[in-house]
Amino acid sequence: MSAPGISRFDLVIAGVGGQGAILASDIIGKAAVKENMPVRAAETHGMAQRGGSVVNHIRLGCELGSMIPLKGADVLLALEPSEALRYLEYLADDGIIIVNTDPILPVTVTSGLCAYPDVGEIISTLREKRKVTAFNATEAAKEAGHAQSMNVVMVGAVSNYLPISVDIMMECVRELVPPKTIDINIRAFEIGRSMAQG
C-alpha cells in the first residue's frame, strides 16, 4: 500500500505495446495535476513498444521517485489478462486488480512456441490472491463505439478508486483523446466506471 509521507495512491498499469497504456496514464496524471497533487510516473518507451509487455507506474501525491516498490501498488490495472499475472508482485497484499479479460496472443504463442494459459484460470488464480474486478473491456469499448477506446474504459473503471474527482477525470479524457473520438471515449469512460462500481 502507498505509505503516508511517501505517496497517496500508487497505481500500476500493465498491458501490451499498442494498447494505449501511455494515454491511460496521461489522463490520470494530468487529472491529478489539476487536483493540485504532485505526480510521478514511469513509462515504457523504445524497444518494448513493439508488441512487447509494457508497464507504467503512476504515483499520486508523491514527490520522490516514479518507481513503485514491490507490494506497493494500491491498484493493478491490467489491460490484458496475462499481463496482470506478470506484474502481480507490484500489488500490495490488500490491493485490488482490475483486469480486461480479452487476451492478446504474443508471437511466441501464435507461432506455436508456447501456450497461452486459459483466461478463466488466470482470473481464478488472481482471485485466490487478491480482490479482482474482471470484465471484457474490449467488448465494452466496442459497445461505446470503438475497440480502441478499451484503455479509456479501463481508466473509467479505475476512476472509482482514485483520489480525483470524476468531473476532472472526464475533463482530461476530453482534452487528451483525438477530438473526433470524444463522444466514444466519454461513453467508454462511463461504461468502465459502472463496471467497477461497488
Added chain:
Amino acid sequence: MRKREYMLGNDAIARGIVEGGAQVISGYPGTPSSEIIGTLASMKERDFYVEWSVNEKVAFEVAAGAAMAGVRSVVTMKHVGLNVAADPMMTLAYTGIKGSMIIIAADDPSCHSSQNEQDTRRYSQFSLIPCLDPSTPQEAKDMIPYAFELSNRIQMPVIFRPTTRISHGKSDVMLGTVTENKPVADFQKELERWVMIPKNARIRHIHLLELQKEILRELENSPWNELEIRDDARFGVIASGIASVYAKEALLKLGINASFLKIGTYPVPENQVRTLISNSDRILVLEEMEPVVEEQVRMIAQQAGAAVEIIGKMQGPVPRIFELNADICADVLAEVLDLERTAVPSDVGEDFDYNACRIDLPMRPPVMCPGCSHRATFHAMKKVYGKDAIFPSDIGCYTLGIQSGTVDTTLCMGGSITVASGMYQAGEKKPICCSIGDSTFFHTGMNGLLNAIYNKADITVTIVDNRITAMTGHQPNPGMGKTATGEDTVQVSLEALCRGLGAGFVEVVDPYDLERTEEVFRRAKDYRGTSVVITKQLCVIDAKRAGIRRRSFTIDAEKCTGCRICVKLGCPAIEFDTKAKKASINIMCTGCGVCSRMCRFDAISEVKK
C-alpha cells in the same frame, strides 16, 4: 501565476532549453534522449535553430561551432552517442567556448534500449568538463538555464546527464520564465584559442586544469547539492542523481535517522562531503552504475585522515549494474544497519520467477511489426546465403531480426559493414552478408562501406531502407527529403551515394517482391567484391500514417496443409492452430502479401471486397 504542467522528463528538458534561451540545438536520435529534439522541432513557433544531424560527432561540432561564435547551443544524444562525439569533446574542453554549450547525454542503466550501460559521469572525469545529474524532471528542467549560465561564466561546455527514469518519467513541472535576451553570433578570431596546434594545446591544457578550482567553487555553491546534518545521527547517506529520491524513500520507509547529502554535480561538492565525513562514523554511498561518487568520497576521507567507514559498491553491497530503486536501497540499508531484510526480486516482468503464480506465462518479447519489410528482407537473405553464412548486423528495428537468424553480431552504430569486412579479411570462407538501416548507414555506415570497397572486401552489404529512423520514434534522415522541422530539403539517394563511394554492384529492390529480392541477392552473392543491395520499402507505421491502405490476406483452410512455412516467417498476424494443424491470418495483417508469395499450396490470397 506560474503554470504547473504534467510533463514527460524529455519535454521538461526541452522546456528548460526554451527557458534558457537556446539558439542552436542539434542531435542524433537515441533512446532515451530522442523526444528532446522531437519536442523542440514540432513547436509551432520557434526562435531557435534545431536540426537532426547525421551522427553525434557531427551534431556535437555543429553545437560547438555555434558556441564558438558566441551563442547558446545544445547537443543531444544517448550515452553511447558520446563515444562517437568523444573526439571533438576531448579537445573542446581545451579550447572552451564563447557563448554557452550544453552536452546532453542520456544514460540507460539496465539497458532498456541500449547495447551497454556505460556511465557518462566517467566522461566528465575524463574530459574535465563539469556534469549535472538531475534527480527529478523538475530539477532536469531547472538545471538547463543554470547550465547555460555556468557554461558562459566558465567559458566551457557543461555535460547534462539524465537517465531513462528522468527522460521517460513524467511529473508535475512548475514552468519558469523564458529568457528574452539572446547573444548575437559574432565569431572572434583568436588563433591561440581556436587552433589546437601543439603549441596552443599545451597552454590550453594548463588553463583547463587551472579552471577546475573555479568549477568546483561554482558547483559547491549551486542549489543541486544539499546537505542535511542531523546532530543525533552518526550514520550518513550520500546519494546522487535519481538514486537520491530512491534513498530518501527507503530512509522514510525504514524510519532511519541519518544525515543526508544529495549530490547533483560533478566534480562532487568537496566541502559538503568533508562536513558529512566529520559528522559521521559510517557513510553509505548510493549511486547508479559506476562508483564515481564513492571513489571521490574515499579520496576526500583519505586526504582528511578521517577514520570514517565508507560503504558502497567497490566492496559491496550496492549493485554496480542495472538501475537502483527504493526496494534495492532499502535492502542495502537493512543489510548495512543489521535490520530485518525482505527478499527483493531483481526485476518483475519478463525475467521474474512466476512459480509462485502457478500458471506459466508466455514470453512477450518485442517483435517487428506485422508487415514489416525487414522480415521479408531477412527471409530472402537467409534463403539465398544459407544458414551457415555470417550475418553481421547493426542497430535499429532490424536488430529484432535476431529472431529470424539473420543477426549474428550487433556491436555499435555502423559496426555491421566493418565487422563483416574484418571477418572477410581474416580469411573467413563462409559467405558474409550484413544488414544496416538507412539512418544508421548515413550515421557511420558509409565510412565502413567506403573502406570495404577500397580494400576489396568480398561481402554483401544490405541497406534495409525503410525511409525513416524508425526505432527511436520516426525521425527524418537525409534520405527522406525532410528536415527535423518538416521543411523540404534535398533527398539524398542511397544508390547514387553507394556508387559514389565506388561500389560496382548496387541494386535497389522492393523486399515485398520476394522472388526478385532473392534473385538480386543471388547475383550479389556471386559478385566478386563488395556488393550493395538496397531493400527499399516504407516502414509500415509510416505507410499507415501516410494513408497507404492495402487489403489484408486470408488463408483458405481447405488448401492449407499445415506445413508452417508461413508461420516460420514470425509475423504476429499469422497464427497456427496446433489442434487443427492449420494456419490463419488475424486482424493485425497489413497486407504486405509476403506470406502469400511463400505458400507452396496457393492457400493465401488477398481478401476480396
